Amino acid sequence: MRRLFLIALLSVAPSLAQAQCGGSWSAFLTDIRAELRAAGLSAREVDGFLAGARQDPKVLRADRAQGVFQKNFLDFAGAVISQNRMVNGARNAKRYAATFDRIERDYGVSRGVLLAFWALETDYGAVQGDFNTRNALLTLAHDxxxxxxxxxxxxxxxxxxxxxxxxxxxxxxxxxxxxxxxQMLPDDILRNGVDGDGDGHVRLKASASDALMSGAKMLRDLGWRPGEAWMQEIILPASLDWAKTGLETELSTSEWVAMGVKAREGTLARGMRGSVLLPMGRKGPAFMAYPNFRILFEWNKSFVYVTSAAYFATRLEGAARVQSGAPDRGLSPAQIKLLQTKLAKMGYDVGKIDGILGAKTRPAVQAAQMRLGLPADGWPTKSLLDRL
Structure with a gap:
């Protein structure tokens, strides 16, 4: 039936793309009703699904107010990686050891990664959100x-x-x-839901095994490379060419070693390629980001969230607390917004002008630094803003 449903969904895809947003709520529900019928649901099923459907203004307010991602890496990571979450992570790793063993065998996803996302998304299942899901999806589909x-x-x-x-x-x-x-969207559950506890259902709210197995399968289907590292803290030489840092440059670990890059603990992963990640510039924390790190952006698009989750995962697997360094003072959200506006006028692609130093703004900053003859570490400062 899943195959038939996907075929039906593809058949109504053009109407999904062409459907107009906004307008009358009742007209919108009429359109949705037609799409559900075209996707193979019976009239009775459609009635049951849409009974009592309403818009939720709180959803739209939440959608417009995601200021948490305006924090820098050290502030964000410090806020979300608490001692309590570290302790509970160790406790849950032990409690669900059999599930994690199965995940690592079947999907090659490290338990640290899943524990980190489990913690950041819902505090290990304790805080899953109280928005009615059907109404939230309808509200955002209408918006x-x-x-x-x-x-x-x-x-x-x-x-x-x-x-x-x-x-x-x-x-x-x-x-x-x-x-x-x-925290998986319905389509992700359809594609990657796994009955981890063997009860015949995929219930990600009540079953930790279902949730963890499903999350692992989703990462694997997104391109996770089994058994490989995702991030590692590194020590950089002062002589490093900063223009080579950032996710846009990927070199072999042997090339990085030749340039003086060292792992803070152990050695860099042999035979792999990676990027030098400087979330707060050359004077702040430094990481080697391996290919699996990029896959995490398919889970969440926020640069600071993904970097914090990846770092948290290393901590849960025994890595030391990151060396914070002494990064240059960054910009406020208002200043970053002004910076993005200036860079966009110069022809750089900064993505949305939103006051967030995200994955598109960073390489634009780095390009501008190179143009001005500044250390091109992708970390914007007041002096760069003034120069622009």
Whole structure:
């Protein structure tokens, strides 16, 4: 049936892309009803799924207010990686050891990575969100910011309902429609949901085994390379060419070693390629980011979130606390927004002008630093802003 559902979903994809956002809520629900029927749900199933559906203004407020990602790496990581989460991580690693053993055998995903996301997403299942998932998805599908992302998620949630794994009235989660202990969207659950505890259902809210197995399968399907490292703290020579740092440059570890790059603990992974990651510039923490690190951006697009989660995963597997260094003072969100505006006018692609030093703004900063003859470490300062 999953195959038939996906075929049906593909058949209505053009209408998903062409459907207009906004407008009358009742007209929107009429369109959704037609799409659900085209996807293979019966009239009775559609009625059951949409019964009592309403817009949720709190979802839109949350969507517009994601200021947490404006923090720098040390502040964000310091806020989310608590001693309590470290202790509970060790406790859960022991409690679900059999599940993690199976995950590492079947999918090659390290337990530290899954523990880190489990902690950051829901505090190991304790805080899964109280937004009605059906209403959140419908609200975001009706909204004009990202309807092309959320209309298919509505269809996927309806299919989960048809299978008996989603209650439109009672299923709750994050404001953006993610469900369960590792916060997965309905389509991700359809594609990668795993019955980890063997009860015949995929229930990511109640079952930690289901959630962890499903998260691991999703990472593997996204391209996770089994058994490989994702991040490692490094020590850099003062003579390093800073223009070679950043995720846009990937070299073999032997090439980095030849330039004087060393692992803080142990050695760099042999036979692999990686990028030197400087989340707060050349005077702050430094990491070697391996190919698996890039896969984590498919879970969450935020640079500071992904970097913090990857670092947290290394800590959960025994790595020492990061050396914070003495990074130059960064910019405020308002200053970063001004910086993005200036860079965009100069022709650089900074992505959205939002006051967040994200994955697109950083290489733009680095390019501008190179143009001005400054150390090109991708970390913007007041002096760079003034020079621009």
């Amino acid at each position: 004009c910011r990202r309807p092309e992302l959320f209309r298919p998620q509505v269809i996927a949630a309806a299919e989960l309902y048809r299978r008996g794994d989603f209650d439109p009235q009672r299923t709750t989660g994050a404001w953006a429609g993610e469900i369960g202990q590792v």
